[in-house]
Amino acid sequence: GESVGLHLPTLSVQEGDNSIINCAYSNSASDYFIWYKQESGKGPQFIIDIRSNMDKRQGQRVTVLLNKTVKHLSLQIAATQPGDSAVYFCAENNYGQNFVFGPGTRLSVLP
Amino acid sequence: KAGVTQTPRYLIKTRGQQVTLSCSPISGHRSVSWYQQTPGQGLQFLFEYFSETQRNKGNFPGRFSGRQFSNSRSEMNVSTLELGDSALYLCASSLMNTEAFFGQGTRLTVV
Numbered sequence: 651g652e653s654v655g656l657h658l659p660t661l662s663v664q665e666g667d668n669s670i671i672n673c674a675y676s677n678s679a680s681d682y683f684i685w686y687k688q689e690s691g692k693g694p695q696f697i698i699d700i701r702s703n704m705d706k707r708q709g710q711r712v713t714v715l716l717n718k719t720v721k722h723l724s725l726q727i728a729a730t731q732p733g734d735s736a737v738y739f740c741a742e743n744n745y746g747q748n749f750v751f752g753p754g755t756r757l758s759v760l761p
Numbered sequence: 762k763a764g765v766t767q768t769p770r771y772l773i774k775t776r777g778q779q780v781t782l783s784c785s786p787i788s789g790h791r792s793v794s795w796y797q798q799t800p801g802q803g804l805q806f807l808f809e810y811f812s813e814t815q816r817n818k819g820n821f822p823g824r825f826s827g828r829q830f831s832n833s834r835s836e837m838n839v840s841t842l843e844l845g846d847s848a849l850y851l852c853a854s855s856l857m858n859t860e861a862f863f864g865q866g867t868r869l870t871v872v
Contacts, residue, residue: 693863
């Protein structure tokens with residue numbers, strides 16, 4: 651499949667451990683944030699979102715944390731599985747504008 | 762319901778030629794955005810269309826253009842292709858200020 655980001659930062663975790671992927675966003679006016687997962691040969695896939703009036707949101711095995719003070723977003727994946735191996739992107743949006751994507755982090759799950 | 766459909770999946774063109782890529786959004790979605798993805802630059806926003814009008818535009822030269830039809834389908838065109846235009850072109854559709862759903866992308870190779 652197509653390569654996505656040959657020189658991305660990589661996070662390696664053992665299967666079953668928790669993963670934390672971090673993202674610094676740029677616009678203090680951004681009010682909507684999304685985490686996407688991109689597997690080789692596929693388009694980005696929505697994982698979880700959060701609006702600026704919240705600081706935490708939980709999904710199935712995933713949690714997003716938002717710290718507006720330092721413009722920081724994190725994605726926590728519980729009990730990481732081999733199928734979680736992918737590139738993860740954060741995206742920010744200022745209402746009515748386009749999404750701006752971070753550079754991405756490659757998650758590698760070790761057996 | 763059907764996801765975002767992009768055609769073609771793969772394309773090889775020669776420098777100087779022009780190319781048109783197509784995107785059919787999710788039914789009911791009126792916003793369509795286009796992104797260019799390369800290993801070196803990540804996901805870069807090209808433009809966004811809403812109800813046949815270009816609403817936002819990224820920082821790309823005028824060789825990159827797009828349009829949206831009354832049925833929300835969108836096309837993007839690149840004229841006078843350059844080697845550096847080789848990339849994965851992604852289309853995403855969304856409702857107003859909600860998550861964007863991506864297609865599989867069109868892999869364009871310029872030789």
